[in-house]
Every structure is written in structure tokens, then in C-alpha cells.
Amino acid sequence: MGNPERDGAPAETAASIHEFYTASSWIEGAATEQLRQVANLPGVRQIAAFPDLHPGTFGPIGCAVLSERLYPQLIGNDIGCGMSLFALDLPRSKLRLDRAAQKLRVLESAWSGNAAGYLAEAGLPSDAFSEAIGSIGGGNHFCELQVIEEITDDAASGHDLAPQTLLLFVHSGSRGFGTHVFRSVVERFADGLEQGSTAANRYLDDHDRAVAWASLNRRIIALRAAVALRADIRTVVDSPHNVVERQGDLFLHRKGAAVATTPLVPLAGSRDSLSFLLKPTGCKPEALASLSHGSGRKYDRKSMLGRVGSTRSDRERLLRTSFGGRVICDDRQLLIEEAPDAYKNSAHVCDDLVSHGLATCVASLQPLITFKKATEPEGTESWKRQRKDHGRKWR
DNA sequence: ATGTTC
Numbered sequence: 425m426g427n428p429e430r431d432g433a434p435a436e437t438a439a440s441i442h443e444f445y446t447a448s449s450w451i452e453g454a455a456t457e458q459l460r461q462v463a464n465l466p467g468v469r470q471i472a473a474f475p476d477l478h479p480g481t482f483g484p485i486g487c488a489v490l491s492e493r494l495y496p497q498l499i500g501n502d503i504g505c506g507m508s509l510f511a512l513d514l515p516r517s518k519l520r521l522d523r524a525a526q527k528l529r530v531l532e533s534a535w536s537g538n539a540a541g542y543l544a545e546a547g548l549p550s551d552a553f554s555e556a557i558g559s560i561g562g563g564n565h566f567c568e569l570q571v572i573e574e575i576t577d578d579a580a581s582g583h584d585l586a587p588q589t590l591l592l593f594v595h596s597g598s599r600g601f602g603t604h605v606f607r608s609v610v611e612r613f614a615d616g617l618e619q620g621s622t623a624a625n626r627y628l629d630d631h632d633r634a635v636a637w638a639s640l641n642r643r644i645i646a647l648r649a650a651v652a653l654r655a656d657i658r659t660v661v662d663s664p665h666n667v668v669e670r671q672g673d674l675f676l677h678r679k680g681a682a683v684a685t686t687p688l689v690p691l692a693g694s695r696d697s698l699s700f701l702l703k704p705t706g707c708k709p710e711a712l713a714s715l716s717h718g719s720g721r722k723y724d725r726k727s728m729l730g731r732v733g734s735t736r737s738d739r740e741r742l743l744r745t746s747f748g749g750r751v752i753c754d755d756r757q758l759l760i761e762e763a764p765d766a767y768k769n770s771a772h773v774c775d776d777l778v779s780h781g782l783a784t785c786v787a788s789l790q791p792l793i794t795f796k797k798a799t800e801p802e803g804t805e806s807w808k809r810q811r812k813d814h815g816r817k818w819r
Numbered sequence: 820a821t822g823t824t825c
Contacts, residue, residue, distance in 0.1 A: 481820085502820045502821085556822070561820075561821080562820075563820055597820070599822085600821065600822055602821090603821045603822090
């Protein structure tokens with residue numbers, strides 16, 4: 425389990441790595457190799473690795489890294505990316521699945537709301553990537569309608585959560601904002617930024633704005649979905665997982681690792697498996713106040729193209745779930761890359777965290793409608809025109 | 820992941 429605690433040890437000594445998974449967990453060798461590489465970066469003191477660990481572009485996803493130096497590449501381009509959970513005041517008996525799925529297609533169009541006003545309210549420049557506010561983006565991002573399947577801890581009642589409560593679960597990030605911040609710093613500072621330096625402070629300021637932008641984005645996405653479903657929402661938890669924070673003279677980086685200082689932390693399954701709501705115990709300092717953010721990828725996107733969805737009938741299968749749920753994803757490649765088979769078993773990930781004493785499971789959440797991407801309109805020709813006009817702005 | 824391939 426890595427090296428013992430040390431203080432002012434020479435740079436050639438690797439940081440300690442605490443792994444919160446078991447021999448039966450699906451952990452790729454490439455991911456643990458990346459962990460070792462991060463442990464050998466100058467100034468890295470301690471690493472917590474979680475059961476959703478998998479290889480990433482700049483380092484492993486599913487870990488927290490405590491370091492003397494600031495490494496923007498450990499956070500990546502999607503600064504502030506996270507999961508937000510909202511409770512809907514809509515009774516499940518009123519929900520018509522196919523009708524609701526059709527209504528959620530509105531999420532694909534540009535948001536016509538007061539982006540500037542919301543941005544200003546969040547302390548952000550009113551023109552900061554305002555065109556993209558309320559948009560989900562690509563990759564693993566989604567907006568999912570869920571229902572609470574089971575309550576497994578009394579903590580749920582304190583949050584007014586009960587079986588059959590409908591939820592909106594939004595996974596999205598800072599879109600072009602975070603990418604812009606990341607590009608402005610990463611090529612020039614491969615060896616990380618020194619604590620207290622102008623570059624570090626500038627990055628942290630920009631980072632904090634991207635985190636606020638991403639959080640607002642998730643809230644607007646949920647508001648749009650709630651309006652489409654003619655319901656009100658309240659926030660249950662806002663849980664970022666690509667963030668860095670100051671801890672004294674050190675930097676605590678989280679990459680695909682949820683901040684575990686909130687009362688509840690959501691753990692995303694796939695669109696055809698349960699998500700979970702966790703209550704962090706906070707009793708293991710070596711976990712660096714972090715938890716898994718989801719089930720984690722099992723197979724990379726490219727290899728998924730050879731695994732599923734080669735026939736039309738198999739792609740049609742991917743638009744329905746074993747829970748009787750619906751998937752809105754008109755993009756064939758995205759449908760395949762994000763197939764449920766691409767992900768680890770979320771229940772196993774949850775069990776690993778619970779058995780390591782990091783969390784208790786409060787609720788299991790069943791997916792009903794997963795919105796990914798719509799290219800087919802929601803039924804009116806005006807939708808097509810709106811898209812066309814939006815695209816023209818960039819010509 | 821990405822105003823992605825404007």
C-alpha cells in the first residue's frame with residue numbers, strides 16, 4: 425500500500441497510494457501504471473484511488489491527489505464537471521414515459537432563457553460562454569430522469585427522499601469555458617505550478633469560475649428539463665468531481681473523484697444500471713475527503729464500437745433499458761460508446777466504498793429516461809430553424 | 820472532454 429508517511433522526503437521517493445478497491449474489482453493495469461506515474465510527479469505527497477479508477481488522457485480518472493505543486497492536467501479540460509441531483513415534485517403516477525422522453529428533446533436546442541442574468545447572479549461575466557449555458561455536451565454527459573427504488577439509510581428522510589420520488593440527475597461540466605482555461609495554461613506548465621506563483625493563482629481564479637459555471641450549467645439543464653415536464657425541482661446535492669482546492673500549503677486535486685464533504689454524494693451507474701446516493705463517513709483521512717463519482721469505464725470508447733451496436737436491431741436494443749426505461753441518443757456512435765456494457769458494475773463500486781468504511785448507501789436510483797443527444801426534432805419545424813440560426817452565429 | 824469537423 426505504498427510508502428509510509430513522510431515529511432520533506434526527497435523528490436525521487438514516490439507518494440503513498442491508498443487503494444479503496446479489492447482484488448475482485450475491475451482495475452486496468454494501464455490505470456494503476458498511470459497512478460504510479462502521478463505518484464512520481466515532483467511534489468506529489470499522497471494519492472487515494474477509488475474503485476471506478478480507469479485510464480485517462482492526462483492521468484487516471486477516479487483518484488484524489490495531494491501535492492505541493494498544482495497540476496492543471498490532473499483536472500483536465502472539463503474543470504468543474506460533476507453530478508447534480510434534483511428532486512421533482514411530480515408524482516410518479518402522473519409520469520407518461522414516452523411523452524416525457526419526447527418533451528426532454530427540447531434540451532438539445534439552445535436555451536432561450538436569461539443566461540446573462542444567471543451568470544451575473546453566479547458572480548460570472550455575463551458573456552462568459554453564455555451561448556452554451558444549459559447545454560449538456562457530449563461524451564459521458566447526460567440528463568437522466570430517475571426514480572428512487574429503495575431507501576437504505578435513515579439519512580434519506582432528512583432530505584425528504586422516499587421510494588418512488590422522481591429525480592433529475594445531471595452530469596455535465598464547464599463546456600468551452602473549462603477548455604479555454606485549460607488550454608491557456610497546460611502547454612506552458614507541464615511540470616506543474618508552484619504554490620503562490622502568479623500562474624498558480626491565476627489558474628485557481630479561472631478554475632473557480634469554471635467550477636461555478638459548470639454548477640450553474642447543471643442547474644439550468646435541470647430547470648429546462650423540469651419546465652419541459654411541467655414540474656418544480658429542488659436541489660438535493662451538487663457534486664463536482666474534476667476540481668482542485670487549496671489545503672494549507674498543498675493542493676488537493678480530484679479527477680473523477682467526488683468531493684465527500686457534502687452530506688450526500690451521488691454515484692452514477694450506467695443508463696441501464698442503478699445509481700446510488702451515498703453518505704460519506706469522513707472517518708478515513710487517507711481517502712482525502714473524496715469518493716467515487718460513478719461506476720467508471722470498463723472499456724474505452726474505441727473498443728466499444730466493436731463490441732455492441734453492429735446491427736440495427738442491436739442499436740434499437742440500446743435505446744431501451746432492462747428497467748423499461750428510454751434512452752434518447754440519436755447519435756449512433758455516441759449510443760455505442762456509452763452503452764451500459766462500457767461501464768463497471770455500479771453496485772460493486774458502491775460495495776467497495778462501503779466495505780472500506782468510506783460511505784453508507786442511502787438510496788438506490790433507477791434510470792427511467794436518459795437524455796444524451798437529439799438530432800431528430802421534437803416535433804415542430806421551428807426547432808430545426810432555431811438550430812440553423814444558432815449555427816450561423818459561428819460562421 | 821471540446822464553439823469537436825467553422
